Amino acid sequence: MKRAFILFAFIGLVWACQPEIDNTRSDYVPTPLGLTIPPSLPQVAFPSDNPLTVEGVALGRKLFWDPILSADSTQSCGSCHAPQFAFTDNGLATSTGIRGQNGTRNSMPIMNLMYSTSFFWDGRAQTLHHQALMPIEDPLEMDDQLSNVIQKLEGSSFYPEEFRKAFGTTGITEDRIGLALEQFMLTFISGDSKFDRFMLGTAQLTASEQRGMEIFNGDIENGSSGPAADCFHCHGQSVFSNNKFMNNGLDSALSDLGLFLVSGNEEDKGKFKVPSLRNIELSGPYMHDGRFNTLFEVIDFYDSEVENNSPNLDPNMHGIRLGLNLSQQQKSDLIAFLRTLTDTTFVNNPDFQSPF
């Protein structure tokens, strides 16, 4: 009896010495979150290494909107990615980061990222959860250290419990921060614009929008008599982006080398990620440096200002570089079509707004 008591006492001692952090319940499973891809969008697989859960998305939403991720607690992800601007930076050409510092590139819209295989204008992140961490340590954006951010989150009154709900334990790591942000951003699905409803047969385009769509899809050198802007080659299918990196001929002398800065390949100089045109009405200014304030300026560029001598000009600019010769009415029609890509249900979705 005495020996049994000693044995139990020893077991109890060992048990008491276990680290407190491991409160994993082997039966704990976060609530799976199934997302529906709208019928007007291509089918796609979500990242298999980061299954979406209700709790993971909720945590990601808090992190996205919380300025605690920046060094002086002034900048959240949402500071430069506002929903009403299609998750771009409030109409700014380039973003203003921590301590009023100016960034060098235009804030990219956040939507339908499940179709992307690399991120940022220059493709320097290969996964969304890696992308999500980079602005935190970027000196022009949030200028913090992830180790410091983790300390701040650990000291929070609610984040440890939020991480436990999302991942099973209260442990906070860089990886988990990135995964939660990825989960939240993957829910930003835009597929309910007038164009989508038109494709499903539940909405009609106006005459101007219809003409604009024909110009958008008009194929230079296709034998047809109508005007053509050849937009669809790079902004094609219902994602309105080919997710490639291309030089569209903005400059004959390059001030920003784009993809080259990541790859080091000469043929990548001047190439930038082709953005989706969904919600383009809301996401100006345009281009990687925000040089064009309006869609009319963008159309004017493609109409007659493409630099034929731009290094690594993409072959898909072959017809466009010679000029589109669109009339003012045709330009207006094209813009009328582009405005059918605005998805107000998406930008006003209360699930995407700040929870604070």
Added chain:
Amino acid sequence: MKFPIYILAVFALLSCTREDPDPPVDNPSPAQLTLEFHHEFDGQMFGMQQWYISDAGDSIKLSRLDYLLSNPFLIKANGDTVRAISKNAYAFVKGENGMGRWEFGEILTGDFIGIGFDLGLEDRINKSNPNQWAAGHPLNPVVNGLHWGWADGYVFTALEGRFINSSGNEDLILVHVAFEKNRRAIYLNNSFKVEENSIVQIDYAVDGLFSSPNEYKPERDGGFSHSGDTDGGLSELVSENIAASFSFNSIRPE
């Protein structure tokens, strides 16, 4: 001494389980077949973003050579046709990898006298809703980046790059081969035997796009086509060359 009958039985069983190294054709067994496309220029492995000299003397550098194939079939020695099951009926091949694979699927071992497939898609599929295809399917527009829109369907081959013109300057090549007029039936008339899971290597001579059967000089013939009616027949010229550029190389065990 009499041989125990159970020892005879064991020998009999052993002899029945021994693998036949060369199964007779009249006793076929299932085997997986894969088609493997190797891109070459003048017999050497082809690379994107590298300068090559065509047979016509043009300096050519390609940045994209993506294509869609469909409807693969084999012809057996007895003349029967074996088709891939529908999920394997399409292939998207990216030139930038120097090689592409197409799972033909399960067939029965035996002797074959030819292999065939189409460049491009039949109209019924070409004009169908591209969003019907599952993630990862060769015809999913996100996978192939070749969908051109509901009216025009898919690009069958995207040939993009640069050439040096007579002034010594780089100029652009963009030939998008599309539409029913450019769907090409390709048949490789070669005998081969499938005895186990195997890979058929098919070579794709990229140099042939500029030389055979039609000489193609971008400066003379045009560097640009969207397969419209006003390209001077360029897309047809190139699609004929594409069809002639495939050849049977060999078969090997998987």
